[in-house]
Amino acid sequence: MTTIVKISDDALARAAGADRLAEAFARKGCEVHRVSSWGMHWLEPLVEIDGRGYGPATAADVDAILDHDRSSTREAEKQPKDGPLGGAPLAPDFSPEGAPERMWGEVIEDSLFIATQTRLTFARAGKTRPLSLEDYEANEGWQGLRRAREIGPAAIVEEVMHSGLRGRGGAGFPAGIKWKTVLDTPGLQKYIVCNADEGDSGTFADRMAMEGDPFQLIEGMAIAGEAVGADQGYIYVRSEYPDAIGKLDAALKLCVEIIAPFKCEVRVGAGAYVCGEETSLLNSLEGKRGEVRAKPPLPAIKGLFGRPTVVNNVLTLMAVPHILAEGGAAHYQGHGLGRSKGTMPIQLAGNIKHAGLYEVGFGVTLRELVYDIGGGTYSGRPVKAVQVGGPLGAYIHPDQFDIKFDYEEYTAAEALIGHGGITVFDDTVDMLEMARFAMEFCSIESCGKCTPCRIGSVRGVEVLERIRHGGRKRDTFELMPQIRNAPKNAGRDAGDEIGLLTDLCETMKFGSLCALGGFTPYPVMSALRNWPEDFTRDPANVEKALDRVEG
Numbered sequence: 001m002t003t004i005v006k007i008s009d010d011a012l013a014r015a016a017g018a019d020r021l022a023e024a025f026a027r028k029g030c031e032v033h034r035v036s037s038w039g040m041h042w043l044e045p046l047v048e049i050d051g052r053g054y055g056p057a058t059a060a061d062v063d064a065i066l067d068h069d070r071s072s073t074r075e076a077e078k079q080p081k082d083g084p085l086g087g088a089p090l091a092p093d094f095s096p097e098g099a100p101e102r103m104w105g106e107v108i109e110d111s112l113f114i115a116t117q118t119r120l121t122f123a124r125a126g127k128t129r130p131l132s133l134e135d136y137e138a139n140e141g142w143q144g145l146r147r148a149r150e151i152g153p154a155a156i157v158e159e160v161m162h163s164g165l166r167g168r169g170g171a172g173f174p175a176g177i178k179w180k181t182v183l184d185t186p187g188l189q190k191y192i193v194c195n196a197d198e199g200d201s202g203t204f205a206d207r208m209a210m211e212g213d214p215f216q217l218i219e220g221m222a223i224a225g226e227a228v229g230a231d232q233g234y235i236y237v238r239s240e241y242p243d244a245i246g247k248l249d250a251a252l253k254l255c256v257e258i259i260a261p262f263k264c265e266v267r268v269g270a271g272a273y274v275c276g277e278e279t280s281l282l283n284s285l286e287g288k289r290g291e292v293r294a295k296p297p298l299p300a301i302k303g304l305f306g307r308p309t310v311v312n313n314v315l316t317l318m319a320v321p322h323i324l325a326e327g328g329a330a331h332y333q334g335h336g337l338g339r340s341k342g343t344m345p346i347q348l349a350g351n352i353k354h355a356g357l358y359e360v361g362f363g364v365t366l367r368e369l370v371y372d373i374g375g376g377t378y379s380g381r382p383v384k385a386v387q388v389g390g391p392l393g394a395y396i397h398p399d400q401f402d403i404k405f406d407y408e409e410y411t412a413a414e415a416l417i418g419h420g421g422i423t424v425f426d427d428t429v430d431m432l433e434m435a436r437f438a439m440e441f442c443s444i445e446s447c448g449k450c451t452p453c454r455i456g457s458v459r460g461v462e463v464l465e466r467i468r469h470g471g472r473k474r475d476t477f478e479l480m481p482q483i484r485n486a487p488k489n490a491g492r493d494a495g496d497e498i499g500l501l502t503d504l505c506e507t508m509k510f511g512s513l514c515a516l517g518g519f520t521p522y523p524v525m526s527a528l529r530n531w532p533e534d535f536t537r538d539p540a541n542v543e544k545a546l547d548r549v550e551g
């Protein structure tokens with residue numbers, strides 16, 4: 001019997017050598033299925049045979065894997081029919097701390113990383129071939145769309161509201177309310193726009209979703225179209241995702257008739273962080289400069305080409321087919337915490353042992369994510385900080401790791417869930433440098449429309465440079481030979497500069513038009529608040545500045 005070998009064709013697995021590995025198995029006469037990724041990135045390229053995983057694997061491991069599979073199968077056949085199957089690892093490879101660093105014959109679905117997840121958005125991850133309509137249909141594909149067509153627009157919107165689904169792009173706005181606004185706004189032409197710009201550092205869930213299950217995203221968009229009366233959709237993807245673009249184009253061709261009369265096209269963004277902001281994205285889609293538009297009017301009222309438009313993130317739309325399937329909304333809202341309903345595909349990145357995609361109901365703590373699931377730092381050194389929510393997210397100190405993944409808890413802690421990216425840093429990180437980086441990032445990516453962001457971020461970099469060097473030296477300049485070296489100002493010490501930085505952050509927070517300028521103070525101020533020793537030898541400087549703005 002031909003051995004069926006599953007190897008992911010996700011871009012990360014391919015970058016780690018999955019294509020060469022697949023060819024090596026094919027040369028041995030195996031039937032190779034290129035499936036989506038399980039999301040255990042530290043194990044890629046991962047080989048799966050009969051549910052057992054081997055990874056990271058190279059072409060040199062092929063014979064050993066096939067031998068192991070044959071002996072596991074023999075073991076399994078020897079077991080009594082109602083006894084344990086032979087799926088137990090025969091030769092697991094353990095790290096000194098006991099965490100499996102290499103998977104060798106373990107049943108993938110029994111591994112801690114997979115078994116503790118609640119996979120609703122990524123239910124098919126690791127299991128199906130991304131461009132197989134047959135696999136999609138056989139695994140509950142199109143059920144949501146079929147039911148949506150039966151129940152009609154108002155009931156679809158009602159289901160989405162009932163599920164409690166909130167936008168996964170960052171702002172956490174209730175999807176049902178947005179859809180209802182578009183439904184209720186008159187217009188001969190309406191649009192569904194999928195925001196696949198995914199610019200946040202440490203995030204990759206959109207990419208994995210588009211590469212691994214493109215039909216699910218298309219189904220979600222077709223349901224949105226059905227709900228609000230839109231027959232045209234656009235997926236705005238960043239140019240850095242060529243594999244996702246290729247998969248989406250191919251998938252759209254394969255399902256034209258299934259989604260008709262809804263039509264959908266892919267548009268490629270040239271690559272600017274601010275083009276992920278929805279109004280900037282709409283300008284870019286219209287062929288204009290990616291500059292933020294003032295709101296109101298909301299895109300739901302006056303969006304793409306001035307028409308009512310739903311703009312939703314990939315993960316928001318990916319959650320919809322499950323919600324629309326029979327009983328899906330109630331099931332979805334049964335997970336989570338408070339007003340944060342459902343599941344969140346969390347992305348573990350940075351200096352972490354088990355990097356990857358972990359989907360779980362809201363309410364999980366950072367401690368569980370970083371240590372229990374993530375296995376601590378990759379370097380083995382103590383964790384110093386974790387940035388949650390991309391480049392505009394706060395740096396969270398290990399003392400705060402009991403914070404639960406919940407929109408409201410994070411807001412109360414002056415932090416962001418954002419797109420669910422978690423970037424871990426060990427104790428070698430310099431938090432002043434990270435604060436400087438946040439300001440520099442904002443200065444590079446600013447669309448330039450408003451002053452607090454455009455100018456404030458440049459000044460922020462300068463202030464942080466001066467804090468690093470202990471303050472501003474007394475300046476001198478030459479006016480005329482007769483008043484040589486006239487003092488320009490009296491100089492400022494590090495404490496004065498920290499006061500200036502906090503003032504600047506307040507101005508950016510309250511004076512910026514969009515969240516790029518408005519949220520850059522989050523990483524800066526959290527770094528200052530939690531690690532004052534990285535900014536100044538005298539923590540009283542920081543206390544004084546914080547008392548003034550917070551007191």
Ligand SMILES: Cc1cc2nc3c(=O)[nH]c(=O)nc-3n(C[C@H](O)[C@H](O)[C@H](O)COP(=O)(O)O)c2cc1C
Nearest residue numbers: 167168169195197198199276277278312313316515
């Ligand atoms: C600077 C900036 C960048 C953003 N980048 C993204 C992005 O890459 N992807 C995304 O879905 N939303 C991004 N957003 C949020 C969008 O403006 C918008 O809230 C989102 O697309 C709405 O979809 P949702 O309700 O499904 O989250 C960004 C916002 C800002 C201010």
Ligand code: SF4
Nearest residue numbers: 447449450453514517
């Ligand atoms: S905050 Fe920055 S990115 Fe946003 S509108 Fe103002 S200048 Fe543009």
